[in-house]
Amino acid sequence: MTAEAWKDVLGAQAGSLVKLSCDVGDGFIDGVANVVVIVAKDPSVEAAETGALLNEPELQIGDVVVHEDHGIGVLTDLESVSVDGSTRDAARLQYRDGASLLVPMEDFGKLWRYGSEPGAVTLDRLHTDVWERKQARIARDIRSTARHLTKIAKEREASSAEMFVPPRADYGAFVRRFPYTETPDQIAAIKAVLADLGSGTEMNRLICGDVGFGKTEVALRAAASVALAGGQVVVIAPTTVLARQHFMTFERRFADTGVRVAMLSRLVKAAVAKTVKAGLADGEIGIVVATQAILAKDVQFKRLGLLIIDEEHRFGLKEKRAMSALASSLHVLTMSATPIPRTLQSAMAGIQDVSLLTTPPSKRRPVRTSVTAFDRAAMRTALMREFRRGGQSFVVVPRIEDIDGLEATLAKIVPELKVTTAHGKMPAADIDEAMVSFADGDGDILLSTNIIENGLDVPRANTMFIWRADRFGLAQLHQLRGRVGRARAQGIAYLVTEESADLSEETRLRLSTLVERDRLGSGLVISMRDLDLRGAETLLVKIKPAT
Numbered sequence: 001m002t003a004e005a006w007k008d009v010l011g012a013q014a015g016s017l018v019k020l021s022c023d024v025g026d027g028f029i030d031g032v033a034n035v036v037v038i039v040a041k042d043p044s045v046e047a048a049e050t051g052a053l054l055n056e057p058e059l060q061i062g063d064v065v066v067h068e069d070h071g072i073g074v075l076t077d078l079e080s081v082s083v084d085g086s087t088r089d090a091a092r093l094q095y096r097d098g099a100s101l102l103v104p105m106e107d108f109g110k111l112w113r114y115g116s117e118p119g120a121v122t123l124d125r126l127h128t129d130v131w132e133r134k135q136a137r138i139a140r141d142i143r144s145t146a147r148h149l150t151k152i153a154k155e156r157e158a159s160s161a162e163m164f165v166p167p168r169a170d171y172g173a174f175v176r177r178f179p180y181t182e183t184p185d186q187i188a189a190i191k192a193v194l195a196d197l198g199s200g201t202e203m204n205r206l207i208c209g210d211v212g213f214g215k216t217e218v219a220l221r222a223a224a225s226v227a228l229a230g231g232q233v234v235v236i237a238p239t240t241v242l243a244r245q246h247f248m249t250f251e252r253r254f255a256d257t258g259v260r261v262a263m264l265s266r267l268v269k270a271a272v273a274k275t276v277k278a279g280l281a282d283g284e285i286g287i288v289v290a291t292q293a294i295l296a297k298d299v300q301f302k303r304l305g306l307l308i309i310d311e312e313h314r315f316g317l318k319e320k321r322a323m324s325a326l327a328s329s330l331h332v333l334t335m336s337a338t339p340i341p342r343t344l345q346s347a348m349a350g351i352q353d354v355s356l357l358t359t360p361p362s363k364r365r366p367v368r369t370s371v372t373a374f375d376r377a378a379m380r381t382a383l384m385r386e387f388r389r390g391g392q393s394f395v396v397v398p399r400i401e402d403i404d405g406l407e408a409t410l411a412k413i414v415p416e417l418k419v420t421t422a423h424g425k426m427p428a429a430d431i432d433e434a435m436v437s438f439a440d441g442d443g444d445i446l447l448s449t450n451i452i453e454n455g456l457d458v459p460r461a462n463t464m465f466i467w468r469a470d471r472f473g474l475a476q477l478h479q480l481r482g483r484v485g486r487a488r489a490q491g492i493a494y495l496v497t498e499e500s501a502d503l504s505e506e507t508r509l510r511l512s513t514l515v516e517r518d519r520l521g522s523g524l525v526i527s528m529r530d531l532d533l534r535g536a537e538t539l540l541v542k543i544k545p546a547t
Helices: 006-010 105-110 130-158 168-175 184-197 215-227 240-253 270-282 317-324 341-348 376-388 401-413 428-439 474-481 505-516 523-534
Strands: 028-030 035-037 064-067 071-083 086-094 100-104 111-113 204-209 232-236 261-264 287-290 304-310 331-336 353-357 368-373 392-396 419-422 445-448 461-467 492-497
Touching: 071 100, 071 130, 086 105, 100 105, 105 111, 168 215, 184 204, 184 215, 184 331, 184 353, 204 215, 215 232, 215 240, 215 304, 215 331, 215 353, 240 261, 240 287, 240 428, 261 270, 304 317, 368 505, 376 392, 376 401, 376 461, 376 492, 401 419, 401 445, 419 428, 428 445, 461 474, 474 492, 474 505, 492 505
Parallel strands: 204 331, 204 353, 232 287, 232 304, 261 287, 304 331, 368 492, 392 445, 392 461, 419 445, 461 492
Antiparallel strands: 028 035, 064 071, 064 111, 071 086, 086 100
16 A cells, blocks of 8 residues: 555554655664664754854865965975974975975964965965065055955944844745745754844845755745835846746745735836836835846836845846845845855855855755766767656757757767757747746757756756866856756766867866765855865955945
């Protein structure tokens, strides 16, 4: 007998053999049957400590380090040396021109991880005054930055933002519509966001979590807190496809709540857009899901209180400044699986508040990732295997110019499969139609550029080939492979390089990071690695002055 729910098990006749498929919340030990059950993650475990996850990693052999007295070198070894008959531990640092230095254990506190690859930095020379001059310049820069940050912090403390506290009954009814149990990380993030919105001070919070880890639900709770209290909410997505996906989600969750949800993008007809803009101006519309179209000069709000930015790494600094200017006093919630280095550094420095979602969705498997040279036979085998198990595949190229050639190649390799194409030079409506149709099961392979990086959920897609993967960034590659394996089937991503390609050391490191970090929830780790490889650039331009 197969049961659909636990009540069916309880109602079964004594002695019956009942089969029930369900998630196990807690582990247990059955001494009689000699069975121990261990769950992947116990729901009672408290949320991850954000500060601990954002701390600098421990020093490892091969790291570039800074010695307070001698400058930038490479940690090459840990040695035991004999001094006056006693053995002591010491770290050997390598400097420019082959010079080296032994640092005794009691001076380890003078070593700091620099956070870059040895080949990407210039090592200092020992026994010169170059490091002293560099130190003096750094100290001046730090004092200047500290004055800036102190001034901005005081301005923020003095500024005020509207407090939003939703009616308890209405908010409770909205929360009960969530069909799943919140993870500890979600509970902590929602609690922090609601506290921010009710504090009277502008919220500036980053929600960092991989695909499927619950960022959207945190955004929904934030939107409900503001909209049910009479404020207006803008949700901005980088693509029309993602905007439509969010619109459908928000419209469904806010049905029968009295909050009207609308959409604004280049795909919305002029007459509909005019009606939406009028609704925003008179306050009739409580939530609008939009692309950059919301930044048009003729868009006005009656009581805008919250800005939610999804996939913030897809927007440039100019666009983010325009978003912040939508209202004079605005709560801002940004979401990303792989925040750009500047954003991540802002969070690590305490400039921006951050909530981390690290608990994976139930029964989700990591996407297995490998780097491989192009091979026609291997590609056919993988694509046909996916087809035979009822799935779909992505083939992603770095340039529009690559599509025609690869489409011809696919026609020869897998002539029995239907290939759909999508790229940025197609009309927006055609792109939208191609991607939505593919998500609905029309087509076996979607050949596209990285416009699918943020798009509709395609639960049947489990295989991806990324053509010339060396031409993509770390965050892009991680986002792309997040498009597959989103149901219970095993997802596979192939990072394809040219057969005779001579890859640079930095490119090899970038691709190997993806292969090594293929566990669920690795987006933050990959972003940290990206920060190592690229640096954080200038932090202060990210800060929005108080108004």
